[in-house]
Amino acid sequence: MTEQKSGKYFNGVVVKTAMKDTITVSVNRYVKHPKYKKYLLRSKKFLVHDAGNTAAVGDKVTIKETRPISKMKRFVLVERVPARASE
Numbered sequence: 001m002t003e004q005k006s007g008k009y010f011n012g013v014v015v016k017t018a019m020k021d022t023i024t025v026s027v028n029r030y031v032k033h034p035k036y037k038k039y040l041l042r043s044k045k046f047l048v049h050d051a052g053n054t055a056a057v058g059d060k061v062t063i064k065e066t067r068p069i070s071k072m073k074r075f076v077l078v079e080r081v082p083a084r085a086s087e
Contacts, residue, residue: 007065009078014059015045022073023050025063048075058083 016024028043048063055061055077062079069076
């Protein structure tokens with residue numbers, strides 16, 4: 001058997017759950033400015049497959065890159081931490 005590539009993993013926050021089996025996750029990253037050497041916060045939104053609509057807005061999630069599921073979905077939900085778990 002041949003091993004498959006594992007793909008990229010990202011941590012982010014759920015910002016939208018209005019679609020069926022799909023969530024929108026915002027992922028932040030730091031980028032160093034080439035001239036001024038200051039670190040800037042950049043964010044990107046990903047459409048993520050969430051079978052069964054388990055995540056809620058505000059949950060911290062881990063997502064994994066996978067095969068294309070639809071035109072825009074390229075990630076699946078791996079793990080979620082509810083927003084109220086820390087209280």
